Structure formats: C-alpha cells, structure tokens
Amino acid sequence: MIPKMMQSMTLPAKSVQASRRQFLLGALAAGGGLAVGFNIAAMAPALASETAAGDGQHSFSPYVVIDGDGKVTVLSSQFEMGQGSYNGLATLVAEELGADWATIDVVGAAGNVKVYGNIAFGGAIQGTGGSTSMVTSWERYRKAGAAARTMLVAAAAAEWGVNAAEITVENGVLSHPSGKSGHFGVFAAKAATLPVPAEVTLKQPAEWTLIGNEKLKRFDSARKANGTQQYTIDVKLPGLLTAVMIHPPLFGAKVKSFNAEEAKKVKGVVDVVETPRGVAVVGDTMWAAIKGRDAVTVEWDDTGAEKRSTTDLMAMYRDLAGKAPVATARNDGNVETGFASAAKVLEANFEFPYLAHAPMEPLNAVARMNEDGTLEVWGGLQFPDVQQQIASQIAGVAVDKVHLHVMKAGGSFGRRATFDGDIVAEAVHVAKAIGFRAPVKVQWTRENDMRAGRYRPAYVHSVKAGLDADGKLVAWENHVVGQSIMAKTAFEGSIQNGVDPTSVEGANNLPYAIPNQKVGLTTTEVGVPVLWWRSVGSTHTAFAAEVFLDEVAEAAGRDPVEFRLSMLEPDSRHAVVLKLVAEKAGWDKPLPEGRFRGVSVAESFGSVVAQVAEVTADGSGGIKVERIVAAVDCGLAVNPDQVRSQVEGGIGFGLGSILGEEITLTGGQVDQGNFDTYTPLRIDAMPTVEVHILASANAPSGIGEPGVPPTGPAVANAAYRALGKRIRVMPFAKALNA
Structure with missing residues (x-):
C-alpha cells in the first residue's frame, strides 16, 4: 500500500x-x-x-x-x-x-x-x-x-x-x-x-x-x-446509468478521434463521450454499455506514448545495474575497503516484474449532481479529501458541496490510493460530459483493471557481499534500478538527493550488523504508470536481501538462522521473532524425506515478521509449498484473529506474486487482461499456515502488509534446497523454465 x-x-x-x-x-x-x-x-x-x-x-x-x-x-x-x-x-x-x-x-x-x-x-x-x-x-x-x-x-x-x-x-x-x-x-x-x-x-x-x-x-x-454487505458495485439509484471505459492501448496515448455511430444503435446505449482518460460508453445497463463499447472505433494519438516492451526495459535495467548508481541511499563504513579485505566475494542479480493489484472488485465510482447544486460521490475512497477536492474542481462546485459516501471495497492493496482522483475523477468527468442529467456509475471491467496501469514497478537489484576468512559478512552492496513511485505526485518532496524512499525501503535499513554497507539507486524514466503495492518497496528489497543472505550463509558454511542471529542483537525484535519462528517450525528437527525448509525475516510498517517455508519438488521441475510458519511482532494485537487473517492473506498474496504473476508489455501494450493470463495464487496452491503472535505491551503497529515481504524469500530459500537452483528472477515459473 x-x-x-x-x-x-x-x-x-x-x-x-x-x-x-x-x-x-x-x-x-x-x-x-x-x-x-x-x-x-x-x-x-x-x-x-x-x-x-x-x-x-x-x-x-x-x-x-x-x-x-x-x-x-x-x-x-x-x-x-x-x-x-x-x-x-x-x-x-x-x-x-x-x-x-x-x-x-x-x-x-x-x-x-x-x-x-x-x-x-x-x-x-x-x-x-x-x-x-x-x-x-x-x-x-x-x-x-x-x-x-x-x-x-x-x-x-x-x-x-x-x-x-x-x-x-x-x-x-x-x-x-x-x-x-x-x-x-x-x-x-x-x-x-x-x-x-x-x-x-x-x-x-x-x-x-x-x-x-x-x-x-x-x-x-x-x-x-x-451477501448483504454493500459495495460500490452494488449502488443503485433512480435513473442510474452505467459507463464503461475505452482506455488507450498505449500508456501516454490520447484520443485523436472516435466514431460512435454503430455504438449508439445498440439498444440501451445512452451516450458515448470523450474524457481526459479515454472514451466512455454510457448505457442503461452495463451489458448495453459493453456491447456499445465493442462497436466504437477510436483513433489514438500515440506521439508521446510508451512503446517499449518489458523485454527492452529489463535489458536496459540490467545494463544500468552493472554501472555505478546515480544516487546513494546508505553508505556505512567503506565498502571498497571491505571488499578488498574479503576472502570471498559473491555477486548476484535479481529481477522483479511489474505487478497488478488485481483486487476482487474492479475499480468503480458513482457521481450524481443534485438539484440543490451538491455533488454526491460513492466509492472506495482511500484518500477521501483528495478525491473530494478533485471532484469539486472537475464539477466546478465548492468543496463543501461535494458529499462523499465512503463505501467498503472488495480489496485495494494500494490501488485506490491515488493522487489524481483516478476512478472518481472518471465518474465525475463522465457525469459532467452528459450534462449531469443522470447519476453515473463508472464500472471497470477486469481488463480495464489489468491494462490501465498503476503497477508495482519493475526492478533489478545488483547485490554483492564480502566474507572474511572467518566467515563473517564484512561488506554488502546493493544497487537498485527501477521507477519512482513518488515522482510527479504530491509526495515528490520526499525524494531527497535523488532517492525515492519507496524504492529502497527494506534495503537501506537492513537490521544486520555489517560494518560496510552501501545502497545505491538509479531511477528510470519509463511511461508505465506505477503505484504503491501491498508492502511497497519491501516487496522486492526483502527478497533480494534475504535470498542473497542465504547464499552468503551457505558460502560461509553457516546455518541460515544462526548466521542471521549472529548479526542481530539478541533481544532485538528481529532476533526474537526469528528464534520464535525457528522454534515453532522445528528448525532443528529433521524433516520427512523430500521436504525442504527456507527462512527469512523482514521489517515493514513498524512490524517484524519471520517465516519458515516447507516445500517439496513437484516432479516437473517446480515446487509445491506445503507449509509456512510465521512469527509476528506487531505490537499489541487489538484483534488477534484479524492479525492472523492478515498474515495468512499476506502469505497467499505474496505467494501469488512470486510463483506466477507478472505484467508484461509487447510494443508498449499490456499482454495480460484477466485471470487466465495473470495468475494469482489458486486455492489448491495455498499451503498450511501457522501464525504465532509475539505478546507485546507496545502500541499497535502495522499488520495489513508486513506478512507479504518474508514469504517470497523463505520459499525461494527452501526451493533452492529442493531443486538445487537459486531463484533470482520473478516469477518462479519464468526462472524455473529458463
């Protein structure tokens, strides 16, 4: 988020x-x-x-x-x-x-x-x-x-x-x-x-x-x-019209012209209008609007559009990762001296694709202008005052004349937290385009949701570690390459000295006592719209750090848990949850033949989560995740059952993102459109999950997101022991088939 x-x-x-x-x-x-x-x-x-x-x-x-x-x-x-x-x-x-x-x-x-x-x-x-x-x-x-x-x-x-x-x-x-x-x-x-x-x-x-x-x-x-819980998709108002969107096939393209003659012949189509983000087809029902949409022809001006494929982008990222970073996010000690004194130096690259948020309820919003001059908006309003301001500007009414109905949403994962009004702006634009003569619900299809942007950015990490003769980690360097989420938003001021904190969080605050550490960042200029995604920077930084750390531990001849604990203060939150998860998972006990373990620990949003994953080889070159044990320090657990649910859900979310999910572009166009081509975790792939909450008297900290970051590296570390192959390219399906 x-x-x-x-x-x-x-x-x-x-x-x-x-x-x-x-x-x-x-x-x-x-x-x-x-x-x-x-x-x-x-x-x-x-x-x-x-x-x-x-x-x-x-x-x-x-x-x-x-x-x-x-x-x-x-x-x-x-x-x-x-x-x-x-x-x-x-x-x-x-x-x-x-x-x-x-x-x-x-x-x-x-x-x-x-x-x-x-x-x-x-x-x-x-x-x-x-x-x-x-x-x-x-x-x-x-x-x-x-x-x-x-x-x-x-x-x-x-x-x-x-x-x-x-x-x-x-x-x-x-x-x-x-x-x-x-x-x-x-x-x-x-x-x-x-x-x-x-x-x-x-x-x-x-x-x-x-x-x-x-x-x-x-x-x-x-x-x-x-089924009585109401969401925006359920909103019904007298005379309500439904609009579906035709968005540009390329990010940055704009409408040059459109022909709606055939669409207006479709029964139930009320109007076809242009908006700043595309063409909206308005109908008495969504089905009528969809049929009308299919009959509209649009000519696009793609002069300023992003036309590169993800293959091209990732090649560029790899090339940049091999060069000196443009900005520095952390610089402790002297990494050059540390590497020069190291008895063994290891290097690895990690690649992470664009990811969609893919909430169960695709984006939607409702706008209605009343006779008294007030504008009502219904929607999943994650930043309501921002959306209220934008709605007032579009409609040309005072802010206090915009009345918001904050609806529950069927998921978000950060997708509804935008600073341009997004779907709310679309709803008000469409209602305005038809003269506010009727309330309008703009309802995206799954394909709209998958192809209209706002993804977790793609990243490449170039990581390097140095071990001394005693197997102690003495130098660590990580060069992160990817897009900025904060650039050109209300929080652009948070970018200091060329460092977007969302790109490096989880990398520039590693808890381990490594005397020489450096984290660099190269921010790319790409026209693919990006946004925070559940656990934001830690979605990739924790993976790169914890998977590479396992490789370093192996090179040092050390147990992965013992190696991590040796670099943590004994009573630190990281050490405590790591020891707890090792105990609950039976880390020191043998597993049945054919099962393999991996471990990871990560801090995000004020909470620390450690996980141990157990996997088996599936016989076709892949793995099956059988069990994940998690230990959580989230301060005082207000609702323990809810804490467990969020960690369980975070594990499922994290598993989907590493096993098979990715957004790819060909010639600038998104290849995926629905869940047949973008593949979140299927229910039969969900492992047995155990969540152990550390007792705490501290005030509550975050829990909606911290369960995600440790999942990928714990599974990847277990997969290495099962398959003998280091997984450094996401998703696993791509890495294992390479």
Missing part, C-alpha cells in the same frame, strides 16, 4: 499542528442521541477561526454516535477494504464505552480532514495505508469511547440521584447496586447536554474484554457471508 516513510514525512507546520488537536473532544445532540468527536469550537476563538474559516470543513464531526435505541455507530477515519480496520476501530470504541458488541456498527467518515486526518501522516491528509489504521486510531478512538461512557454515567447518576462512581457499565447497560439500570439509549439525549470531560481515564489492560480477545469475531462477518 502506502510506504512506511509516510509515517514520518515532513509536512507544513500548520498541518502537523492540526494533528495535535485531534484529542480536543466535543459532543452534541444527534437525533435524540449523543455524538462525541472533535470540536473545533472548543478551541481558543482565534485558533478555531483559523482552522474552520474558508476551508469547507465542518466545526464538529463525530467519532462515535449513540442513538435513542442504544445502537452505537463508529465513524471511521479509516477506509475498509477487507483488512479489518472497521473492526479494529469498533473494538477500541466498544472496549472503552462498555458497549454491547451486537449493537456496534461502523460507517466510513469523510469531509473533515481536521478531524479524520491520519496522525501517522502528520494529520494533513485523511488516508488509509501504510498499515497505519491502528497507529492513527489507537488513542483518539479509545478516548472518544471513554468520554461517551463518562457522559452516559454522569447522565444516569443525575437521573437516579446517585454517585457516578457507583455505576457500572457493561454490554451497553448502566447499572447501580440499588437495582436501577438502563441501556445507553435511555441516557444518550441527557448525556448530550452535559459538559465533555476535559480528561478521561482509559481502561487498564487487565480490564479489557475486547482488545486482545482471541475469540472476538468481526462484527460484519454475517453481512459478508449472507
């Missing part, structure tokens, strides 16, 4: 100051109930004026609402795309509130970055990514729940004429030893009239019943199982 570096990025002072005001809580009556959240009016008048005037933001937006029936609704600043952020926030609020888990609901919130801005990003933007949902929510949502509980208790105490300290709160009910009791809804309206506590006392871990509960099930599981 979004890179770890965004958790510590430099932002304007005013924006950072806004994040420090997140805990100034306020409350108001909400339809006979209570709403608790951030209240700009509670600040000093000058400060409130500065933040509220002229920016289209509301002065109050809640984190939690309790209605007259006792139902509790959490308004999530974090976008839900399957990773469980809604469930995590519900847990935080319900724990402190003392709510009945069965009455909890969560909806997406947007439209007030002063309230919902991601603290991990400095508070300047409301965004979900970088596995920061619990990082940004951990304190403020608990405080909102605790404040609501305190106010309900005060209301009940006043109603009953008793001491508030004598009232207990459990499962949505307030009780007093006298026998008096009542559910939240009874006191919500009264509580809304009381002062908001300036300070609240959070529960101690010993009092928790929901946070860390191994048996707590997701509040939304039933909806997903019975």
Whole structure:
C-alpha cells in the first residue's frame, strides 16, 4: 500500500499542528442521541477561526454516535477494504464505552480532514495505508469511547440521584447496586447536554474484554457471508446509468478521434463521450454499455506514448545495474575497503516484474449532481479529501458541496490510493460530459483493471557481499534500478538527493550488523504508470536481501538462522521473532524425506515478521509449498484473529506474486487482461499456515502488509534446497523454465 516513510514525512507546520488537536473532544445532540468527536469550537476563538474559516470543513464531526435505541455507530477515519480496520476501530470504541458488541456498527467518515486526518501522516491528509489504521486510531478512538461512557454515567447518576462512581457499565447497560439500570439509549439525549470531560481515564489492560480477545469475531462477518454487505458495485439509484471505459492501448496515448455511430444503435446505449482518460460508453445497463463499447472505433494519438516492451526495459535495467548508481541511499563504513579485505566475494542479480493489484472488485465510482447544486460521490475512497477536492474542481462546485459516501471495497492493496482522483475523477468527468442529467456509475471491467496501469514497478537489484576468512559478512552492496513511485505526485518532496524512499525501503535499513554497507539507486524514466503495492518497496528489497543472505550463509558454511542471529542483537525484535519462528517450525528437527525448509525475516510498517517455508519438488521441475510458519511482532494485537487473517492473506498474496504473476508489455501494450493470463495464487496452491503472535505491551503497529515481504524469500530459500537452483528472477515459473 502506502510506504512506511509516510509515517514520518515532513509536512507544513500548520498541518502537523492540526494533528495535535485531534484529542480536543466535543459532543452534541444527534437525533435524540449523543455524538462525541472533535470540536473545533472548543478551541481558543482565534485558533478555531483559523482552522474552520474558508476551508469547507465542518466545526464538529463525530467519532462515535449513540442513538435513542442504544445502537452505537463508529465513524471511521479509516477506509475498509477487507483488512479489518472497521473492526479494529469498533473494538477500541466498544472496549472503552462498555458497549454491547451486537449493537456496534461502523460507517466510513469523510469531509473533515481536521478531524479524520491520519496522525501517522502528520494529520494533513485523511488516508488509509501504510498499515497505519491502528497507529492513527489507537488513542483518539479509545478516548472518544471513554468520554461517551463518562457522559452516559454522569447522565444516569443525575437521573437516579446517585454517585457516578457507583455505576457500572457493561454490554451497553448502566447499572447501580440499588437495582436501577438502563441501556445507553435511555441516557444518550441527557448525556448530550452535559459538559465533555476535559480528561478521561482509559481502561487498564487487565480490564479489557475486547482488545486482545482471541475469540472476538468481526462484527460484519454475517453481512459478508449472507451477501448483504454493500459495495460500490452494488449502488443503485433512480435513473442510474452505467459507463464503461475505452482506455488507450498505449500508456501516454490520447484520443485523436472516435466514431460512435454503430455504438449508439445498440439498444440501451445512452451516450458515448470523450474524457481526459479515454472514451466512455454510457448505457442503461452495463451489458448495453459493453456491447456499445465493442462497436466504437477510436483513433489514438500515440506521439508521446510508451512503446517499449518489458523485454527492452529489463535489458536496459540490467545494463544500468552493472554501472555505478546515480544516487546513494546508505553508505556505512567503506565498502571498497571491505571488499578488498574479503576472502570471498559473491555477486548476484535479481529481477522483479511489474505487478497488478488485481483486487476482487474492479475499480468503480458513482457521481450524481443534485438539484440543490451538491455533488454526491460513492466509492472506495482511500484518500477521501483528495478525491473530494478533485471532484469539486472537475464539477466546478465548492468543496463543501461535494458529499462523499465512503463505501467498503472488495480489496485495494494500494490501488485506490491515488493522487489524481483516478476512478472518481472518471465518474465525475463522465457525469459532467452528459450534462449531469443522470447519476453515473463508472464500472471497470477486469481488463480495464489489468491494462490501465498503476503497477508495482519493475526492478533489478545488483547485490554483492564480502566474507572474511572467518566467515563473517564484512561488506554488502546493493544497487537498485527501477521507477519512482513518488515522482510527479504530491509526495515528490520526499525524494531527497535523488532517492525515492519507496524504492529502497527494506534495503537501506537492513537490521544486520555489517560494518560496510552501501545502497545505491538509479531511477528510470519509463511511461508505465506505477503505484504503491501491498508492502511497497519491501516487496522486492526483502527478497533480494534475504535470498542473497542465504547464499552468503551457505558460502560461509553457516546455518541460515544462526548466521542471521549472529548479526542481530539478541533481544532485538528481529532476533526474537526469528528464534520464535525457528522454534515453532522445528528448525532443528529433521524433516520427512523430500521436504525442504527456507527462512527469512523482514521489517515493514513498524512490524517484524519471520517465516519458515516447507516445500517439496513437484516432479516437473517446480515446487509445491506445503507449509509456512510465521512469527509476528506487531505490537499489541487489538484483534488477534484479524492479525492472523492478515498474515495468512499476506502469505497467499505474496505467494501469488512470486510463483506466477507478472505484467508484461509487447510494443508498449499490456499482454495480460484477466485471470487466465495473470495468475494469482489458486486455492489448491495455498499451503498450511501457522501464525504465532509475539505478546507485546507496545502500541499497535502495522499488520495489513508486513506478512507479504518474508514469504517470497523463505520459499525461494527452501526451493533452492529442493531443486538445487537459486531463484533470482520473478516469477518462479519464468526462472524455473529458463
């Protein structure tokens, strides 16, 4: 998704100051109930004026609402795309509130970055990514729940004429030893009239019943199982039209002209319009729009288009990897001296292809202009305030006239976190092109999703290591070659001295004690649109480092686990999870004949994950992954079951990316279009997975992404022992057939 570096990025002072005001809580009556959240009016008048005037933001937006029936609704600043952020926030609020888990609901919130801005990003933007949902929510949502509980208790105490300290709160009910009791809804309206506590006392871990509960099930599981959960693809509005897109076959090409005469003869086709990103065919139904699309002819201007094949690009990358890097990301000690003194020097190149995000729900968005001049947008809004701004610019309305409906999404993996509005911009452009006469849903097909760009960049690594006579690693050098994700985006300022941190994260912060280390970067100029992809830079840097490290350990005659531990502080997070995974996987015990093990460990997004993979040879020159054991340090696990699910899912995601997935281009055109040619992991290839969570009292860190990086290298290291062949080119299918 979004890179770890965004958790510590430099932002304007005013924006950072806004994040420090997140805990100034306020409350108001909400339809006979209570709403608790951030209240700009509670600040000093000058400060409130500065933040509220002229920016289209509301002065109050809640984190939690309790209605007259006792139902509790959490308004999530974090976008839900399957990773469980809604469930995590519900847990935080319900724990402190003392709510009945069965009455909890969560909806997406947007439209007030002063309230919902991601603290991990400095508070300047409301965004979900970088596995920061619990990082940004951990304190403020608990405080909102605790404040609501305190106010309900005060209301009940006043109603009953008793001491508030004598009232207990459990499962949505307030009780007093006298026998008096009542559910939240009874006191919500009264509580809304009381002062908001300036300070609240959070529960101690010993009092928790929901946070860390191994048996707590997701509040939304039933909806997903019975099909009632609504996604953007399910949105239905009166008069809704559906549009499908014809995108340029080459990246950078533009529409020169198009002929829609035959398309308009198709029953159900309403219009065919040009947009900045191609041609949209608008129909009463998606099927009509697709049939119409097939009848449109488009002439493209490909003057500025990218026309190189991936074969050409990778050849160029290999050539660049053999030269001196353009920029330096890390330079410890003196690698030249280290290599000169080494008794043995090893070198290897690693190649990584473009990868698609391929979420189960292809991109979509809905736009409707209302008679009162407000624009409504429905979609999987990973950066809602950015998408709100862009929608307002396209439609020509004020920002506060754009009302967002934050929908759950059937996956994203970073794909919906764009800074140009992407699918939302397309929906508003199409609606505008037809004069806003009807609401429009732009729905991409799988082929649109696969061929319209925004890929994990392709990379080549040239890695070199030096061992002394005692088998100690004394020099390490890695030259990374690939495209920049941050260039020409709102975060271009994060590129320092020619180094895009997303290209080298995971490479320039290796945890191992190597006295001489150098990481170089050469950034390429290629017209293929790229974007962060689940675990971003660590998707390739961890593979190159951990696979090559295994090769170095073999050259030193050392056990792979022992070799890594020898370069780690004994009590470091990396060492602890590595020892835990070795123990749980039985690293020191013999395997059945024909099974082989590999190990890896990687840190990403504030968490450390180690994995041991077991594989067998499949008899046709390939492997079958039989078992993966993972050990995880992600700080305190708010929802342990969800942590395991994310690591399991990350392992499946990571396996698909190394075994068979790749995006290739021929003459600049993407070759893959659907899951017959782009091959994510099939269910029969999913191994047995065990996840062991390290007990921790530290605040939660990331978990949506850190399970991905160690998977590939652990499997590759095991595959070497099974096949006797080092795998350095992704995907495995290509390397093993070479």
